[in-house]
Amino acid sequence: MPVNTLTLIGSAAAIMTAGAVALLNWTDGPKHSQARTPAAITVAAAPGLFSHAEPGEFLMNERPVPAPRKRVAISQPLEIMKYQVSLDEYERCVSLGACEAADAEGSGDVPVTGVSYLDAEAYARWYSEATGETWRLPTDEEWAHAASERFRSDIEPLEQDAQNPARAWLSSYQREVDLERKADPVPRSRGSFGVNSKGVADIAGNVWEWTSTCYARVTMAADGKAAETSIENCGVHVVEGFHRTYMSNFIRDGKSGGCAVGLPPDNLGFRLVRERPAAMTIADFQAQIRRLRREMFGA
Amino acid sequence: MFTRREALIGAVVAAAAAAAIPAFAAQAQTADIAALPRQKVSLVAPPFVHEHDQVANGGPKVVEFTMKIEEKPIVIDDEGTTLRGMTFNGSIPGPMMVVHEGDYLELTLVNPETNEMPHNIDFHAATGALGGGALTHVNPGEQVTLRFKATRTGTFVYHCAPEGMIPWHVVSGMSGTVMVLPREGLKNEKGEPVRYDKIFYVGENEFYIPRDENGKYKKYESLGESYDDTLKVMRGLIPTHVVFNGKVGSLTGKNAMTAKVGETVMIVHSQANRDTRPHLIGGHGDYVWEEGKFANPPAKDLETWFIRGGSAGAALYTFLQPGVYAYVNHNLIEAVELGATAHFTVEGEWNDDLMKQVDAPRPIPMN
Numbered sequence: 001m002p003v004n005t006l007t008l009i010g011s012a013a014a015i016m017t018a019g020a021v022a023l024l025n026w027t028d029g030p031k032h033s034q035a036r037t038p039a040a041i042t043v044a045a046a047p048g049l050f051s052h053a054e055p056g057e058f059l060m061n062e063r064p065v066p067a068p069r070k071r072v073a074i075s076q077p078l079e080i081m082k083y084q085v086s087l088d089e090y091e092r093c094v095s096l097g098a099c100e101a102a103d104a105e106g107s108g109d110v111p112v113t114g115v116s117y118l119d120a121e122a123y124a125r126w127y128s129e130a131t132g133e134t135w136r137l138p139t140d141e142e143w144a145h146a147a148s149e150r151f152r153s154d155i156e157p158l159e160q161d162a163q164n165p166a167r168a169w170l171s172s173y174q175r176e177v178d179l180e181r182k183a184d185p186v187p188r189s190r191g192s193f194g195v196n197s198k199g200v201a202d203i204a205g206n207v208w209e210w211t212s213t214c215y216a217r218v219t220m221a222a223d224g225k226a227a228e229t230s231i232e233n234c235g236v237h238v239v240e241g242f243h244r245t246y247m248s249n250f251i252r253d254g255k256s257g258g259c260a261v262g263l264p265p266d267n268l269g270f271r272l273v274r275e276r277p278a279a280m281t282i283a284d285f286q287a288q289i290r291r292l293r294r295e296m297f298g299a
Numbered sequence: 300m301f302t303r304r305e306a307l308i309g310a311v312v313a314a315a316a317a318a319a320i321p322a323f324a325a326q327a328q329t330a331d332i333a334a335l336p337r338q339k340v341s342l343v344a345p346p347f348v349h350e351h352d353q354v355a356n357g358g359p360k361v362v363e364f365t366m367k368i369e370e371k372p373i374v375i376d377d378e379g380t381t382l383r384g385m386t387f388n389g390s391i392p393g394p395m396m397v398v399h400e401g402d403y404l405e406l407t408l409v410n411p412e413t414n415e416m417p418h419n420i421d422f423h424a425a426t427g428a429l430g431g432g433a434l435t436h437v438n439p440g441e442q443v444t445l446r447f448k449a450t451r452t453g454t455f456v457y458h459c460a461p462e463g464m465i466p467w468h469v470v471s472g473m474s475g476t477v478m479v480l481p482r483e484g485l486k487n488e489k490g491e492p493v494r495y496d497k498i499f500y501v502g503e504n505e506f507y508i509p510r511d512e513n514g515k516y517k518k519y520e521s522l523g524e525s526y527d528d529t530l531k532v533m534r535g536l537i538p539t540h541v542v543f544n545g546k547v548g549s550l551t552g553k554n555a556m557t558a559k560v561g562e563t564v565m566i567v568h569s570q571a572n573r574d575t576r577p578h579l580i581g582g583h584g585d586y587v588w589e590e591g592k593f594a595n596p597p598a599k600d601l602e603t604w605f606i607r608g609g610s611a612g613a614a615l616y617t618f619l620q621p622g623v624y625a626y627v628n629h630n631l632i633e634a635v636e637l638g639a640t641a642h643f644t645v646e647g648e649w650n651d652d653l654m655k656q657v658d659a660p661r662p663i664p665m666n
Contacts (some may be wrong), residue, residue: 163649166647166649287596
């Protein structure tokens, strides 16, 4: 079982990275810590099985239907950032020239806001490089898993009438009105919205989060179960928070990126998941050891 | 030697014979006004309009209104941006006053002593004295009563117009609308009567909120403190907000205007300072008095209508399809980015003949 052993060592090394940085911070003081990228606090959401309304727009017999639900299995623990990426963390990426400055609001330990899907992707790339790990945006399903009881899918119409499409428009408008959600534009310090049952903080607060899932328009087969056709538009991605919605990749302010009717996200931000280390090659392992050595003892 | 009574009678006779001598005629009319019936009307805040007859019931009367001027900070968007507001009766726009042609509009304007500023009112519907502005100056702690005769029909702006500070008072919220209906009601271009089932009053305002060095909107403790900075932004002529009824989103969500298929809705749109162009997305203006003056035949079937800055216009539309309609200033940047969007929710049966989605969106066929 040589491969498994290496995997274990790899995980231990990853944990050591965080530990080593913490130790250096403590011994060398804050001056040195500026140069380093501390590992984000993560939560490991246990594997699970849940019923999930799929994202996108669904049509059957030429008219809109509610999103079909499917059983989603998350088979490995999902390691996701406990908090949304903070403004300070993001600004480190900006200062190194790897990220564009955000149109952020607020100050202190607030989540970064005013970031597009493209900004979130750039940050994930930089952060992966900086940590030597693989960090990426969660998929819609992963986000729903981590959000757990705080997950809310699209605000779908309560009524569908084949003879009167306005019933759907009016009933979803009314649903949004009934939610009585007031605009809440100023980001608060991380943790302000508490943690959910999985220990993940600030889910469904006033910062919506980018995911890696593309918008899709799906025509369902007559049985209502399988997709007959599906057209993905990856210029638009799923955004999650108080409700699930869809935004063009370059939008940083959900209020002006939306249309005339509909509940706009107060802010756009993100958090990342850490890809579970797959079986490591010997070369990877050696590279990691070299990097660790460099970090601990200098070049 | 004539007595005063004989002089008046003589004047009336002379007026009847020659239809002249305006000074004497005016005196005679003043005597008549005291004999006219009086009606006291309680104003309601926009987008609603106080109850009124569309066709006048009986002869001319004196219609009494009272408005209290309220200076107060007003939150104008979802970000909490605050305008040091000045308002007629607490709302932006000030409430609509409806009378009929030949009626006398009598307004008591109250400026409570808690206010900072002197105010007055210029009625575009009135004749003389700067629209009444010269006769209505009230300092904090004073009130004044002005009467004018509604001689021309239509929708007319009123606004505050104190010397030296007119635009500041107007862009701080002090404008509203008077509607003078023809005694026999509205007529279409053929002279046939037209009626509305509902009336909504949309006042459009643009605001000029100063920003600090970080680009954040500034807040001020008093009107006086906000004046200099605000004037600088105003002189740039680029508003920071363009809104309906005083606030971004004041006519959306639970405050959306409502109607039913088959209902005829009158929408009065006023802008006291700047041109605008209302448009009902998915609907039309069946009859539109763009300039707002009912002596002119209405334009028909308009897509967008033009409201000149400093005027109010009126549009009549019978809803034909249910749904959620957006009513916007069709400078769409102002509508979507700066706030000038309202919604109508309209209940009723869908008409497939007017519109149908023949093929739902689907992949483009490959052959």
